[in-house]
Amino acid sequence: MSETTINLEMPYILPSQAQKHVTHNEALQRLDAITQLTITATLSTPPSDPQEGTCYNIDASPTGAWTGKAGKLAFRQDGDWIFITPREGWRGWFLAEDGMKIHDGSGWAAYDAIGTPAMLGINTSADSTNRLAVSAAATLLKHAGNGHQVKVNKSAATDTASLLFQSGWSGRAEMGLAGSDDFSVKVSPDGSAWTSALSITGQGQVRMPQRPLVRATRGGGVLTPSSGSQTGFSTLSVNQGGFSLGASVAGGGNRLVVPVTAPYLVCLGVEANPSGAFSVSVKVNGTTTIASINDNDAASASYGNCAMGLALLTAGDWLVLEHTGTTPLDFGYDKTELTVMML
Numbered sequence: 558m559s560e561t562t563i564n565l566e567m568p569y570i571l572p573s574q575a576q577k578h579v580t581h582n583e584a585l586q587r588l589d590a591i592t593q594l595t596i597t598a599t600l601s602t603p604p605s606d607p608q609e610g611t612c613y614n615i616d617a618s619p620t621g622a623w624t625g626k627a628g629k630l631a632f633r634q635d636g637d638w639i640f641i642t643p644r645e646g647w648r649g650w651f652l653a654e655d656g657m658k659i660h661d662g663s664g665w666a667a668y669d670a671i672g673t674p675a676m677l678g679i680n681t682s683a684d685s686t687n688r689l690a691v692s693a694a695a696t697l698l699k700h701a702g703n704g705h706q707v708k709v710n711k712s713a714a715t716d717t718a719s720l721l722f723q724s725g726w727s728g729r730a731e732m733g734l735a736g737s738d739d740f741s742v743k744v745s746p747d748g749s750a751w752t753s754a755l756s757i758t759g760q761g762q763v764r765m766p767q768r769p770l771v772r773a774t775r776g777g778g779v780l781t782p783s784s785g786s787q788t789g790f791s792t793l794s795v796n797q798g799g800f801s802l803g804a805s806v807a808g809g810g811n812r813l814v815v816p817v818t819a820p821y822l823v824c825l826g827v828e829a830n831p832s833g834a835f836s837v838s839v840k841v842n843g844t845t846t847i848a849s850i851n852d853n854d855a856a857s858a859s860y861g862n863c864a865m866g867l868a869l870l871t872a873g874d875w876l877v878l879e880h881t882g883t884t885p886l887d888f889g890y891d892k893t894e895l896t897v898m899m900l
Contacts, residue, residue: 586639590632594649596658599665607633614651614665628664714738723748769798769816774894775809779830779887782808782880787843789813789877794890798899803875812875817899820869823848824896825878828887829860835882839866839895841874852884867900 560568570577590612599614603621607613613631615623622638623631632639643649645662657668676683681692698705711718711734719733727748735741742755756764773790782788789810790802799816806812815821825848827837838849848866876895880886886893 586632586634587641590630590634590639590641591647594630594647596630596649596651598653599651603631603638609633609635614649709733767798768899769800769819769821770896770898771796771800771813772890772894772896773800773813774890774892775888777889779885780809781883781885782878784881784883785879787840787877787879790895794894800897806877808880810877812877813895813897815870815872815874815876815897818870818872819899820867822898822900823866823868823876824863825850825865826863826892826894826896827861828892829884830887831858831860831882831884833882833884835880835884837886837893838879840877840879841868841870843875843877843879846879 560571595612596614597611599616601616601619601623603623604613611633615626615629615631617627619625619627626640628642630641630643632641643660643665645660647660648668649658649660649665650656651658651665654667658665659668660666671677676685676688676690678690679692681690683690698707709718709720715736717733717735719731719735721728722730728745728751729748730742730744731751732742733740735743738759740757741753743751743753745751752767754765754767756766758764771793772795774792774794775788776791780788786808787806788808789806790813791810793800793802801814801816803812803814823839825837825839827850829835829852831852834853836849836851838846841847847868848864850862850864852860852862876897878895888894
């Protein structure tokens, strides 16, 4: 029969043993040392003035009274050292490091209560896709030091690293690197059909493929609108963002219909062969002038001019040209035309 217990190496009281209290007290000392184990520090050299009841983890190459005791625990009791061999699975609180460690059979390793779980749900359930899931009124990511970064990484340029915003679990907006290394902002009315509203290249060029802009004209050729008439458009040589041709206009052509409520820059270009004074005006809904060109002399020389205006237009508003005088106008691209661009 062994004279000590297997795990804690506490001495047994043997039959017919004298001074049994000595053996009993030694066992109590060991229990006092390892129960609620608190380790003051990890040292190789014994402290010069150790406090009673303190415990130390003996580091490699110990000296002095700890020589040859590397890896053991040194417990100060009654002015002397009690050496205890820690076992696999023992837990101790290391005061100098303010943390829990667990002995793995060869040394002490920091205890991580969370570790590296495959999934983590906070107040909700995580799954194989959403491995980190949080249900809360807000989520705070606080700085440590001067700043804080949130990093979203992807494997290859054709993959996606983005933030997705949902309404009722259906996507409505997404921003990030979606399918390329250009930063983009996409939106959707239903979570299925997506439209790119903004993209920025790695060189800093900004594209807005849905920004409403148009160059509208009546088609090629010289026309002479009647004085006081209104004319529309038939050709959209450049069109982006939803401009369209609406109802027909009495003087010819169709109304130019505004797609989105916003401020717009309006540029009217006119190329004419005047036979007297004339004017061309851009009218909103047939009434309000937002840009105009007026030639009040009787000269007949070839004439080219442009006028610009800024207007707050509403979705569904329509634009036409209104004429005074009976001057022939040369319609076409870079001739008599209207350019409109949302700001």
